[in-house]
Amino acid sequence: MRQTTRLAARLARGAAVAAVLACPLTLEARAQTNLNNAQILQGLTQATDDEPAITARILRQMAQQAVANNVPLTTDKSTIAQKLDNLAQITVQIQFALNSAIIRPESYATIGSIADALHHPILVGYRFLVVGNTDATGSRKHNLELSQQRADAIVEALATVYGVAPARLEAAGLGQEALQTPNDPTNPVNRRVQIFNIGRQ
Numbered sequence: 154m155r156q157t158t159r160l161a162a163r164l165a166r167g168a169a170v171a172a173v174l175a176c177p178l179t180l181e182a183r184a185q186t187n188l189n190n191a192q193i194l195q196g197l198t199q200a201t202d203d204e205p206a207i208t209a210r211i212l213r214q215m216a217q218q219a220v221a222n223n224v225p226l227t228t229d230k231s232t233i234a235q236k237l238d239n240l241a242q243i244t245v246q247i248q249f250a251l252n253s254a255i256i257r258p259e260s261y262a263t264i265g266s267i268a269d270a271l272h273h274p275i276l277v278g279y280r281f282l283v284v285g286n287t288d289a290t291g292s293r294k295h296n297l298e299l300s301q302q303r304a305d306a307i308v309e310a311l312a313t314v315y316g317v318a319p320a321r322l323e324a325a326g327l328g329q330e331a332l333q334t335p336n337d338p339t340n341p342v343n344r345r346v347q348i349f350n351i352g353r354q
Contacts, residue, residue: 188245188263193270196243197281197350207236207351209282209323213301216330220293225330237284237331241350243267246342247307254302256310264307267348268315282349283307285326289338293329301326307346321354 188196219225247264248257256264270276285304287296304324311317334340 188243188266190266190269193243193266194273194275197241197270197279197348198275207240207282207349209325212282212284212325212327216297216325216327219330220297220328223293237347237349242347244345244347246344247303247346249303249306252299254299254306256306261310261314264310265315268311268317271311271317271321272315276350278353280321280323280351280354282351283311283322283324284331284347284349285324286331286333286343286345286347287329288340288343289329289332297326297328297330299326300328304346323351 245263245267247260249255249260250257271281283304285300285302285307287300289296291299301324304326308319308322308324311322312319329338329343332338332343333345334342
């Protein structure tokens with residue numbers, strides 16, 4: 154009887170996971186503010202074991218070199234920017250105080266939903282990269298620094314407020330180096346946060 158109950162519970166969990174993963178959803182590239190838990194979970198569960206090795210340190214170095222040499226980060230499409238596109242990911246807008254890394258209170262619900270997904274059994278064994286992006290208002294150097302501070306703030310909130318293990322999180326700021334709308338660089342949609350699944354712990 155106990156084995157039958159355990160098997161039924163396992164099947165129910167499997168059916169719930171399958172329902173989430175089969176959810177007919179297309180996560181658009183543009184930043185979204187109100188992703189539900191199923192959408193976040195689906196966006197972050199497409200990882201495979203042969204994903205490219207990407208770390209926050211590599212991303213930061215590339216962005217810093219691009220700014221120092223005054224060249225666009227995405228000039229060479231074989232770079233990290235293209236590899237990032239192949240990773241399981243979500244894109245959201247987190248609201249910050251003006252020109253600051255202070256997260257506005259209304260964005261904690263979004264961060265909480267992300268944390269819920271990271272605590273889900275499907276994702277609990279994975280690491281995640283939090284990438285901050287800005288629009289092209291201001292200098293490239295300032296935008297790079299601000300985006301790093303904002304990515305750090307989100308990682309800190311996930312770890313300290315929502316209990317996500319810090320070892321599972323990395324932060325990188327790309328400033329304006331990976332604009333979503335290059336032809337409209339000051340468009341607010343460029344001010345976005347991306348969460349990437351970068352593989353198993």
